[in-house]
Amino acid sequence: MTSISHKIRSRALGIAACAALGALCVYVFVHDPAVSPVSFCMVRALTGRYCPGCGGTRALHALFHLDIRAALGYNLFLTPLLPVVAYIVLAELVHMIAGRYVLRQIPLNPWVVACIGALFLLFGVLRNLPALAFLAPV
Amino acid sequence: MYCPKCGAPNSDAAQRCTNCLEPLPAAPGAQPHIHAEGEAPHTPEAPSAQEAPQPQQQAPTGQPAQPDSSPYQQPQQPYQQPYQQAPQQPYQQGQPPYGQPPFGGYQQQLPPKPATFLAGNIIMTILSLCSCLGTIPGIVGIVFSAMVSSKYNQGDYEGAKSMAKVAKILFWVTLGLAVAGIVLIVVMIASSASMYGSYGLFDSLYDIY
Numbered sequence: 001m002t003s004i005s006h007k008i009r010s011r012a013l014g015i016a017a018c019a020a021l022g023a024l025c026v027y028v029f030v031h032d033p034a035v036s037p038v039s040f041c042m043v044r045a046l047t048g049r050y051c052p053g054c055g056g057t058r059a060l061h062a063l064f065h066l067d068i069r070a071a072l073g074y075n076l077f078l079t080p081l082l083p084v085v086a087y088i089v090l091a092e093l094v095h096m097i098a099g100r101y102v103l104r105q106i107p108l109n110p111w112v113v114a115c116i117g118a119l120f121l122l123f124g125v126l127r128n129l130p131a132l133a134f135l136a137p138v
Numbered sequence: 139m140y141c142p143k144c145g146a147p148n149s150d151a152a153q154r155c156t157n158c159l160e161p162l163p164a165a166p167g168a169q170p171h172i173h174a175e176g177e178a179p180h181t182p183e184a185p186s187a188q189e190a191p192q193p194q195q196q197a198p199t200g201q202p203a204q205p206d207s208s209p210y211q212q213p214q215q216p217y218q219q220p221y222q223q224a225p226q227q228p229y230q231q232g233q234p235p236y237g238q239p240p241f242g243g244y245q246q247q248l249p250p251k252p253a254t255f256l257a258g259n260i261i262m263t264i265l266s267l268c269s270c271l272g273t274i275p276g277i278v279g280i281v282f283s284a285m286v287s288s289k290y291n292q293g294d295y296e297g298a299k300s301m302a303k304v305a306k307i308l309f310w311v312t313l314g315l316a317v318a319g320i321v322l323i324v325v326m327i328a329s330s331a332s333m334y335g336s337y338g339l340f341d342s343l344y345d346i347y
Contacts (some may be wrong), residue, residue: 006250013257020264041270042319045326053273063200085277092256095287105288108281110301117278 007099014096021089029064030045034056052124053078055137077123081116145249172176205314251290252302255309256283272312279308 026036043051055074061083062071071079084106091103127135148162264274282305289297 003250017257017260024264024267039267039270040323040326043270043323046322051270053270056273057267085280089256089260089280092254092284092287093260096256101291105284105291108285108288109286110282110304111277113281113285117274121243130214 010096010097018093018097021093025064028057028060031061033061044063044109049128050136054125054127058137064113076135077120143249147190199205200319225236230252248290248293248295252299253306254286254302255305256280256286258309259283259312260307262309266312266319268314270322271319271322272315275315279305279312282308330340 014116015071031038031040038057041051041054043049044054053075059071059074059079060082062068062074063079068079087103088106088108091101094102123135126132144164170248259276259279261282263273266272266276283303285300286305287303289301
């Protein structure tokens, strides 16, 4: 009994997450954040500095339109990671909905993930330095 | 070893389960290899699949958390099959034992998978995009949620539990930051509306971007 309700709950959650992600992707695909922003970055609003994720939605929009050079210009750190994260999320969502892994899982080490997160924060500091202005979003 | 009754992890030397006080069977140093060979005739697919090294499949040997060497396993159950078998024969497993995992049923001895918070982390990350506050913990949380499943599918229940703990913390951090960001946006719009009137409601937000 519990396993059946667990299965249904997992599937419902997976479908909800898929719907939210799909809506976001369609919106970012159609809407150019460089013209008018998708999100109002509070880090930028309150401190005037670039946060590590600044330019992320613009990079995603550029990636959707296969403009990799522009995507790297917006966010050098996040652009190579976005497809990897997208694959991980897709594999897990397919597992939640279908009940088995159609896409293979990428083996992940928690320490590597934590190190990438720490490097990401460091990137957020570096891109605010005048000497490393090329890291800042255009 | 894992308690046969409630699935709680116990030390190999334990006489009784620390969780439910069920007497534990003695573990006379059973080797996983011997056990695997002894179980092999029940399922012809298992030996070949174990010999073929596939990246997805985590071999039972060398996984200390995997309780496949415990002697209480009922002999009529087929030997634990690697997950790669699932696409060909999804639900050909034997009787569902205690602690049945939600899908597939390939890990027969493990307790149920801990909550991964994957959907929650995804939705909170999208919500956090409104203000950019919480997006980074959200993305890291998504990856940790994925690692819950991957650890669990390797038979590492303890690892899955600790990943689930991190994923849960990151979910709540993201939730808090996302809600705080939305409150901030509302406050800024309200203050700009009072400054500029109804004209140019969003101008201050566009200016700072």
